[in-house]
Amino acid sequence: MAALIVAGATQPTRRRAPIRVSRLVTYGVLIVGAVLMLLPFIWMLLGSFKDNAEIIANSTAWLPQVWTFENYARLIGGLNFTTAFANSVIVAGACVLGNLVFCSMAGYALAKIDFAGRNALFVLVLGMLMIPAIATFVPLFVLVTNLGLSNSLPGMILPYLVTPLGVFLMRQFIGELPDSLLEAARLDGAGEWRIFAQIVLPLSKPPLATLAILTFLAQWNNFLWPLVVAQTEDRYTLPVALALYSVGQNGTNYGLLLAGAVIVVVPILALFLFLQRQFIEGVASTGIK
Amino acid sequence: MTATTLALAETLTERPRQGRPPRRVRRTLMAWSFALPFVVLFLVFGAGPVLASLAFSFSDLRARDVRSPFSVNFVGLENYIDIFSDATFVRAIGNTIYFVVIGIPLTMALGLLVAVGLNAGINKLKGVFRVSYFAPFVTSIIAVAVVWRYLYQEDGLLNALLGVVGIPGPDWLNDPAWAMPALIIMAVWRNIGLPMVIFLAGLQNIPKELYEAGEVDGARGFTAFRTITLPLLRPTTLVVAVLLSIGYLQFFEEPFVMTNGGPLDATVSIGLYAYEQFGFGNYGVASAASYVLVIFIVALGLLQFRLFRSRT
Numbered sequence: 001m002a003a004l005i006v007a008g009a010t011q012p013t014r015r016r017a018p019i020r021v022s023r024l025v026t027y028g029v030l031i032v033g034a035v036l037m038l039l040p041f042i043w044m045l046l047g048s049f050k051d052n053a054e055i056i057a058n059s060t061a062w063l064p065q066v067w068t069f070e071n072y073a074r075l076i077g078g079l080n081f082t083t084a085f086a087n088s089v090i091v092a093g094a095c096v097l098g099n100l101v102f103c104s105m106a107g108y109a110l111a112k113i114d115f116a117g118r119n120a121l122f123v124l125v126l127g128m129l130m131i132p133a134i135a136t137f138v139p140l141f142v143l144v145t146n147l148g149l150s151n152s153l154p155g156m157i158l159p160y161l162v163t164p165l166g167v168f169l170m171r172q173f174i175g176e177l178p179d180s181l182l183e184a185a186r187l188d189g190a191g192e193w194r195i196f197a198q199i200v201l202p203l204s205k206p207p208l209a210t211l212a213i214l215t216f217l218a219q220w221n222n223f224l225w226p227l228v229v230a231q232t233e234d235r236y237t238l239p240v241a242l243a244l245y246s247v248g249q250n251g252t253n254y255g256l257l258l259a260g261a262v263i264v265v266v267p268i269l270a271l272f273l274f275l276q277r278q279f280i281e282g283v284a285s286t287g288i289k
Numbered sequence: 290m291t292a293t294t295l296a297l298a299e300t301l302t303e304r305p306r307q308g309r310p311p312r313r314v315r316r317t318l319m320a321w322s323f324a325l326p327f328v329v330l331f332l333v334f335g336a337g338p339v340l341a342s343l344a345f346s347f348s349d350l351r352a353r354d355v356r357s358p359f360s361v362n363f364v365g366l367e368n369y370i371d372i373f374s375d376a377t378f379v380r381a382i383g384n385t386i387y388f389v390v391i392g393i394p395l396t397m398a399l400g401l402l403v404a405v406g407l408n409a410g411i412n413k414l415k416g417v418f419r420v421s422y423f424a425p426f427v428t429s430i431i432a433v434a435v436v437w438r439y440l441y442q443e444d445g446l447l448n449a450l451l452g453v454v455g456i457p458g459p460d461w462l463n464d465p466a467w468a469m470p471a472l473i474i475m476a477v478w479r480n481i482g483l484p485m486v487i488f489l490a491g492l493q494n495i496p497k498e499l500y501e502a503g504e505v506d507g508a509r510g511f512t513a514f515r516t517i518t519l520p521l522l523r524p525t526t527l528v529v530a531v532l533l534s535i536g537y538l539q540f541f542e543e544p545f546v547m548t549n550g551g552p553l554d555a556t557v558s559i560g561l562y563a564y565e566q567f568g569f570g571n572y573g574v575a576s577a578a579s580y581v582l583v584i585f586i587v588a589l590g591l592l593q594f595r596l597f598r599s600r601t
Contacts, residue, residue, distance in 0.1 A: 026406045027414075033403060034421035037478065041424070043446060044436045059442055060449040098330075106327035115320035116313070121328070128335055132539045134560045135583045138567055138576045139341035140334065142350075142358050159334040162327045192319050221429040223542050224564070239431040246435050246546050254439050261432035272427045276420055279427060284486040 041265070048072070048259035055254045071259035079250075080233050081263055084241040091156050091226070091237055092219035098161035099215045100208055106162075107170025108196050112182060122171070128164040133224045141228050151231040160219060166211050169285075173207035174200055210282040213275060220268050238264045339583075345576035352570030361573075368577035372562075378578065380554045381562040384469060385582075388558070389537045392473045397529055399477060400484025401522075405514070407485075408492040423482030430479065434546035437475045438462065441547075462548055465555040472543045472556055480536065484529045491525035492518070534589050538582060 043062075047055060048071055050064040075081040109115065110122055140159055141150070149155030177200065185195045201208075226237040227244075236244070242260040250256055272279050321328070346368055348361040372378040403422055407415060425433065440446050441461040448458030461471040495518065503513045541560030544550050550557035550565075559582045566575035 023410070026409050026411060030403065030406050030411070030414075030418050034418055037421045037425060037481075040433070040436050040440060040478070043440065044432075047439070059439070059444050060446050102326045102330065106324040109320040109323035113316055113320040113323070115317040117317070118320070121324065124336060125331075128331070128339070130535055130586055130589070131335075131339055131583065132535070132586060134539055134541065134563055134579045135586075136335070136338035136342055137564075138345055138572050138579065139338040139358075141567075142341075142355055142572070143334075143338065145355050146358075158330070161334075162330045164331070164335065167327060192323070196323070217427060221431075223429070223431055224560075228567070239429050242429075242435060243431045243542070243546050246431075246438070247549065257435045258439065261435045264432040265428045268427050268429070269424060272424065273420065276416075276423075280419065280423055280486050283426070283483065284490055 041269075044258050044261050044265070047255060048262045050255050052253050052255045056252075068255075071255045072263075074256060075259055075263065079241070079245065079256075080236070081238070081241060081260065083234055084236045084238045085263065087153060087235065088220060088237040088239075090153055091222075092216050094153075094157045095160045095219045096212050096215045098157070099163060099166040099211055102162045103166030103211065104170045104174075104201065104204060104208065105196070106167045108174050108200055110167065110171040111174035112177075112179070112200075113192070125164045125167050125171075129168060133222075137224060137228050140225070144229065150229060151235050152229070153235065156226050156229045156235075156237070159225065160215075160222070163215070166215065169207055169211055169214075170204070173204060177203055209278055210285065213271075213278050213282050216271075217268065217279075342576045342583075343580060345573055346580045348573050350572040350576070352572065354572070364573070368573045369581075371574060372578050372581070377554050377557055378559075378562055381557045381559045381578075382581070384555070384557060385538060385540065385559045385585075387469055388473060388476070388540050389534060392476050392537050393530060393533045395473070396477045396480050396533060397484045397526070400481050400529070401488050403481065403485045404488035404492055405518070407489055419486075422485050425479040426482035428479070430542040431546055433475065433479055434543050437471075438547045441471050463552055465553045468548055468552060468555045472540070472547065475543065476537065476540070480533065483533065487525060487529050487532075488522065491522050495521050531589055531592060535586055538585050538589075 046062055046064060049067045049069070051066065051068050051070055054061075054065055110118060110125075136159075144150055144155040144158070147155070149158070181199060182195055185199055190198075221239060222237070223239045223243065226240045230236050230240050233241070238260075242257070242264055245251075245260060246257050345358075347363055347365060349364045349367075350358060350361045354361050403418075407418055411418075442448075443458075443460040443463070447461070451458040459467040461467050499517050499521075500513055503509070503517050508516050539560050540558050541564065544556040544558055544561050545564075548556040550561050559578060563575045563578035563582070566572075566578055
């Protein structure tokens with residue numbers, strides 16, 4: 001709002017250039033908005049270096065009076081955040097791998113092979129696209145328990161090793177590849193597996209990258225299913241650890257919780273800054289979190 | 290799978306030839322071998338549980354039956370009758386609808402505003418803006434909720450900022466009237482990036498000539514926005530609305546961390562209710578509650594399927 005007023009005040013002196021004024025207003029509004037978007041992150045980062053007494057005494061100060069790494073030391077040392085970090089990496093990594101391999105295979109079959117049951121399979125995939133985790137977590141828990149996989153990382157990974165979104169994404173892209181290319185290879189006597197591995201996969205790097213990013217993002221932030229599966233601290237993923245500390249006995253230790261939030265958020269933000277185009281285009285093309 | 294076997298049998302009987310199986314059968318076998326790992330995992334951990342969840346919702350399954358889920362009794366609509374006569378669940382439906390109906394238009398309007406701003410011939414800082422507005426969308430709701438719970442304290446940063454402009458802020462998360470608005474504001478902040486990028490793509494598809502033609506007819510500024518931009522963005526708007534609805538309907542992590550559904554059930558959601566029933570060991574009731582959410586989402590999914598079909 002402040003920027004709006006400032007920009008408005010400059011209007012009379014610049015009456016001859018209305019375009020420039022409107023541009024100033026646009027910039028003003030966008031800058032104020034962007035600052036508001038980033039404030040919680042800056043606040044989180046600064047707060048994570050304060051000790052709890054300071055946070056309680058003054059909950060509106062920005063800079064720490066005394067910078068301390070104590071919160072991080074406690075999370076990494078006493079509270080097992082290193083294990084949670086490793087669990088998060090393993091779960092997300094395994095799901096990325098599973099989706100890349102299995103969804104591209106199924107996507108290829110759906111896109112380029114004319115077979116009995118093709119339409120039925122594709123309709124089933126489409127129908128499952130929008131089904132949320134909350135719809136299936138009870139029977140999944142019963143299933144995973146009976147498989148002897150409760151409180152285990154495989155139990156966390158298996159339900160997300162493939163996703164209908166992954167198949168949908170790969171099928172859409174592979175479908176765009178020219179048939180003539182594949183026919184030529186078939187005429188040369190190449191089998192379907194060779195065509196898939198040597199022609200389709202190398203040409204599918206963009207959707208594979210998108211799928212890897214979306215899967216990693218979804219799994220890094222996934223909460224409900226890891227929460228249901230994990231029963232002991234050594235199985236927590238980062239969001240589970242942070243959430244359970246925040247509603248447990250550390251619930252008022254804000255310095256500690258903010259440091260925990262930093263550990264959850266910074267890796268994905270760093271990845272996002274590094275691969276922003278792929279993130280934004282991937283999300284925009286599917287719209288799925 | 291039975292449908293597939295039938296289809297396979299059909300093709301087998303279709304072309305009875307001697308020697309090598311006909312090409313179509315070989316192709317079908319080949320295709321299914323490509324799809325096999327996906328299909329098995331997908332049926333066991335995806336489609337199967339959707340049906341099992343429906344079945345559970347008509348049963349008296351409880352935590353002690355977890356090793357013998359097939360030995361439970363059919364109880365008809367009892368679980369559904371139970372939840373709909375539970376004031377907390379009715380409140381949860383109301384809260385979920387509140388979250389969706391207020392949160393989504395707000396998110397879309399602000400996302401559109403930013404997209405229009407970014408599309409208005411801005412060159413400097415465009416990348417910085419895009420990253421800033423999109424960044425919250427990639428972060429964990431749990432982490433975000435932890436940070437905002439602290440911002441929302443009565444003597445917290447938000448009220449200090451409001452105090453600067455002379456507004457006495459409420460005790461956001463402990464006030465039954467303000468707890469939901471607090472969660473909605475946070476959700477808008479976190480999700481604004483999604484409508485922004487989709488609207489931006491939509492805006493870039495509108496030909497410049499249309500605005501030039503509009504200018505001849507005297508349509509500029511807001512008039513041009515209302516008569517040219519908005520009607521042409523209608524398909525994009527629908528897609529954004531459906532996508533956001535699916536996310537917003539599931540809201541669960543925010544109350545889990547920030548309010549535990551309180552104060553006085555003011556922020557309990559369908560998702561949180563289902564999870565709590567699961568925690569109490571009432572698996573049948575939890576399944577029924579989660580299926581109510583599925584019905585909401587399937588209705589939206591059908592809408593999107595229609596949109597998808599009409600676009601291709």
